[in-house]
Amino acid sequence: MLSIHNLSATVADKPILKGLSLSINAGEIHAIMGPNGAGKSTLGYTLGGRPGYEVTGGSVTFNDEDLLALAPHERAAAGLFLGFQYPVEIPGVSFVQFLREAANAQRKSLGQPPLTGGEFLKLAREKAGLLKMDMDMLKRPVNVGFSGGEKKRAEMVQMGILDPKLAILDETDSGLDIDALRIVGEGINAIMRKPDRAVLLITHYQRLLDYVKPDFVHVLAGGRIIRTGGAELALELESQGYEAVTA
Ligand SMILES: Nc1ncnc2c1ncn2[C@@H]1O[C@H](COP(=O)(O)OP(=O)(O)O)[C@@H](O)[C@H]1O
Ligand SMILES: [Mg+2]
Secondary structure, three states: OEEEEEEEEEEOOEEEEEEEEEEEOOOOEEEEEOOOOOOHHHHHHHHHOOOOEEEEEEEEEEOOEEHHHOOHHHHHHOOEEEEOOOOOOEEEEEHHHHHHHHHHHHHHHOOOOOOOHHHHHHHHHHHHHHOOOOOOHHHOEEOOOOOHHHHHHHHHHHHHHHOOOEEEEEOOOOOOOHHHHHHHHHHHHHHHOOOOOEEEEEOOOOHHHHOOOOOEEEEEEOOEEEEEEOHHHHHHHHHHOHHHHHO
């Protein structure tokens, strides 16, 4: 599904990714762990096509397409979803409006007709239910006054509605209490753990991985994947720290 080959990227002229390679097949859940500043978020933003993240080498194919040749909105239309470490607030726009616009923009790019109000509400209710999110909450302006946990749950509702092929989730567990962590973890499983979907979880704690069990765990340090293992690698990192692995 996703094949990253020797990817190098700079942020503000500073080399951050330095020849990173990684392959993700349909049906797989991968976790990337690594110390602060290792380049984890940079990888997510670079794959999402965020301005300011400049690719200086290597290639990325996504479902046999050259991902790097696509504009950010085309990447989303192709089925890529990026969950942000710090979700943005959009005063004046309600979450339901936002979700409906997002869903219909996505459908338009796929040549599908927009959802009717009723169809959209049914879909939104279903996905909000998966995340134990009250519909009243989604009538509020996007993320304004939401707690950290509510922002992440709302973001997972958005993911459910967009129904991406590949979700890259950056620190989706940050700021979550134990209950929210379980709800978000179960939501990710319900939406994304399917034979034709894949997930790349970026995290520096192993706790989300208790709920969303990764098939592969990678350690990112110095701009490259320096080690790959199974779910047990996350436990090893948790008990021994990154230094034992990156030294
Ligand atoms: N806009 C920016 N300008 C300059 N340096 C940046 C910028 N964004 C990120 N960096 C630097 O890039 C490096 C990698 O950051 P990041 O990808 O956020 O790491 P991680 O997510 O692994 O903690 C860090 O050294 C960070 O300071
Ligand atoms: Mg980060």
